[in-house]
Amino acid sequence: MSDYKNAGxxxxxxEFSRKAAIVGVGETDYYLDYKAERAKAPGYEPPTTEGxxxxxxxxxxxxxxxxxxxxxxxxxxxxxxxxxxxxLAQMLxxxxxxxxxxxxxxxxxxxxxxxxxxAGKCDTMVMVYSVASRAIGRQYGGSTYAGAAGAGAPSSYxxxxxxxWSSQAAHWALMFRYYQATYGATEADLGxxxxxxxxxxxxxxxxxxxxxxxxxxYLDSRYIVxxxxxxxxxVVNDGAVxxxxxxxxxxxxxxxxxxxxxxxxxxxxxxxxxxxxxxERLRPIMQDAGGQALAMAGMDLAEIQxxxxxxxxxxxxxxxxxxxxxxxxxxxxxxxxxGNMAVGGKLPVNTSGGNLSGSYMHGxxxxxxxxxxxxxEAGPRQIAGIQASMSALVQTDQAHPIIFTRGE
Amino acid sequence: xxxxxxxSREKRPDRALGAGHDDFWAWCGKxxxxxxxxxxxxxITWPVALAxxxxxxxxxxxxxxxxxxxxxSWCSFERDYYAGLLPIPWMTILVELExxxxxxxxxxxxxxQDIRFGMPVAVEFIACEDSAGGFSLPVFRAA
Ligand SMILES: [Zn+2]
Numbered sequence: 333m334s335d336y337k338n339a340g341x342x343x344x345x346x347e348f349s350r351k352a353a354i355v356g357v358g359e360t361d362y363y364l365d366y367k368a369e370r371a372k373a374p375g376y377e378p379p380t381t382e383g384x385x386x387x388x389x390x391x392x393x394x395x396x397x398x399x400x401x402x403x404x405x406x407x408x409x410x411x412x413x414x415x416x417x418x419x420l421a422q423m424l425x426x427x428x429x430x431x432x433x434x435x436x437x438x439x440x441x442x443x444x445x446x447x448x449x450x451a452g453k454c455d456t457m458v459m460v461y462s463v464a465s466r467a468i469g470r471q472y473g474g475s476t477y478a479g480a481a482g483a484g485a486p487s488s489y490x491x492x493x494x495x496x497w498s499s500q501a502a503h504w505a506l507m508f509r510y511y512q513a514t515y516g517a518t519e520a521d522l523g524x525x526x527x528x529x530x531x532x533x534x535x536x537x538x539x540x541x542x543x544x545x546x547x548x549x550y551l552d553s554r555y556i557v558x559x560x561x562x563x564x565x566x567v568v569n570d571g572a573v574x575x576x577x578x579x580x581x582x583x584x585x586x587x588x589x590x591x592x593x594x595x596x597x598x599x600x601x602x603x604x605x606x607x608x609x610x611x612e613r614l615r616p617i618m619q620d621a622g623g624q625a626l627a628m629a630g631m632d633l634a635e636i637q638x639x640x641x642x643x644x645x646x647x648x649x650x651x652x653x654x655x656x657x658x659x660x661x662x663x664x665x666x667x668x669x670x671g672n673m674a675v676g677g678k679l680p681v682n683t684s685g686g687n688l689s690g691s692y693m694h695g696x697x698x699x700x701x702x703x704x705x706x707x708x709e710a711g712p713r714q715i716a717g718i719q720a721s722m723s724a725l726v727q728t729d730q731a732h733p734i735i736f737t738r739g740e
Numbered sequence: 741x742x743x744x745x746x747x748s749r750e751k752r753p754d755r756a757l758g759a760g761h762d763d764f765w766a767w768c769g770k771x772x773x774x775x776x777x778x779x780x781x782x783x784i785t786w787p788v789a790l791a792x793x794x795x796x797x798x799x800x801x802x803x804x805x806x807x808x809x810x811x812x813s814w815c816s817f818e819r820d821y822y823a824g825l826l827p828i829p830w831m832t833i834l835v836e837l838e839x840x841x842x843x844x845x846x847x848x849x850x851x852x853q854d855i856r857f858g859m860p861v862a863v864e865f866i867a868c869e870d871s872a873g874g875f876s877l878p879v880f881r882a883a
Contacts, residue, residue, distance in 0.1 A: 490756065491756050491787040491788070492787075492832075492844040493752075493753040493754060493755070493756075494752045494753060494754070494755045494868065494870065494875075494877055495752075495832055495844055495845055495846050495877070495879075496752065496753065496817065496822065496826045496830045496832060496846065497832050497844050498753075498817060498821040498822070499817070499819075499821055502815050502817065502832070505815035506813040506814070506815055506834055507813075509813045509814055509815060510812065510813045513813070513857035513858075554818065555816070555818040555829075556818060556819055557815050557816065557817050557818065557819075558815060558816040558818055558829065558852070559815070560815075602793070603785075603793035603794050604793075606834065606842040606844075607842055610812065610813050610834060610842070611812070
């Protein structure tokens with residue numbers, strides 16, 4: 333088994349477009365696992381990475397209609413460590429001829445898998461992701477997190493510790509305060525995002541937070557980093573995601589419609605990080621990366637009918653709606669308040685509840701939702717007749733959009 | 741590591757130390773806010789870096805900032821991230837220095853009620869201490 337570690341992103345070139353399709357998806361029981369973790373009944377044991385991965389894999393394999401013997405590629409992504417590819421392959425009962433140890437967040441792994449398939453390194457790749465954050469008692473922020481997270485982690489606040497700066501949430505707080513000053517938005521305006529995503533989650537039985545949320549409850553909730561409330565920040569939960577990605581010409585005649593990976597892009601902030609983040613809310617890198625993805629897919633932004641953004645925070649989802657150009661800068665909150673981000677709206681967004689209310693799988697659960705929508709299997713939250721979706725992993729210094737289309 | 745704690749010094753989470761950082765803090769110790777100024781392209785890189793963030797050049801001089809600026813954003817930590825080291829709520833501000841860089845800092849005698857967008861501020865230094873010892877921390881007061 334050949335092994336590829338810390339791979340770079342393949343270029344967004346047309347030759348890779350629609351060459352691979354997602355044919356199987358599996359997720360763990362986010363809702364039940366979260367409930368069990370909170371209840372901590374006698375004898376409760378937090379789930380392990382291995383156990384979570386196995387569950388997601390079995391589900392993805394079962395729905396894909398493939399056999400273990402059809403799998404010849406493996407990609408692993410773990411937020412807090414996990415087994416080596418050899419050991420994992422053995423555990424899953426597969427014999428991959430090619431494996432990749434990918435980064436944990438959905439900023440590269442899927443394009444890297446598609447490029448490997450296009451290059452003939454394998455035909456059918458199992459991609460697994462897992463996070464067992466609650467199991468290690470992690471919280472966001474503080475010097476321990478910055479220190480323990482290591483390279484590649486969101487450690488951009490690390491330098492500012494002597495000023496008491498901490499937590500990813502503070503980035504989003506600075507952005508929203510600036511947004512307020514620029515566009516006159518209120519906290520109640522921002523509350524519309526949390527309410528919308530909770531409404532989306534309320535019709536997803538696997539969402540961590542399904543109880544409807546009122547504006548008053550939002551406003552009464554405690555601040556985490558003022559002006560952001562508890563409900564402006566993502567949930568933290570355990571889980572795993574498995575995607576089965578197969579050569580597009582081998583992806584027909586399976587139980588579900590294949591979902592083609594049509595385009596991707598990548599852009600990073602090179603300098604003026606604080607300015608780009610707070611005052612431009614990352615729009616330049618989203619315009620750059622979004623343009624790459626659309627060009628690779630041969631599509632216009634107007635053809636995108638559904639967006640699955642990286643809502644680490646409510647305001648950051650608005651950053652993406654505006655930054656990729658779905659609406660003008662400053663128009664995002666009104667767009668949300670008018671119901672345009674709901675199923676049935678102009679651009680349904682994070683239809684399974686996103687990171688705020690659905691599940692926080694570092695961008696992987698958004699891909700699963702894209703697949704369900706493009707298969708037309710999203711049940712009560714299905715967007716009618718949808719043909720194309722965009723997902724995006726946007727952090728404080730990088731943007732990774734991916735465009736998907738419904739296959740034949 | 742620190743010896744005895746001086747009661748007049750504020751305890752803070754640890755600074756980043758090492759090449760470049762040590763120069764920054766040494767200038768702060770003299771009551772001067774100086775940032776890395778690229779010897780090649782003339783731009784200012786902040787936070788401290790080994791290479792210019794614009795052109796990659798690695799030689800710098802330490803350019804003295806006027807210390808004047810204006811507040812462009814702020815936030816308050818309402819959750820104790822530092823195990824009681826800092827009082828809650830804990831306010832941080834983002835200051836645009838006259839020379840251009842955006843600088844994360846703390847306000848002095850500016851409350852959540854007083855603070856406003858674009859408020860002019862000026863630097864001053866307060867005595868602090870972390871696990872590496874005493875240091876002077878640049879903070880900002882309404883100007
Ligand atoms: Zn330079």
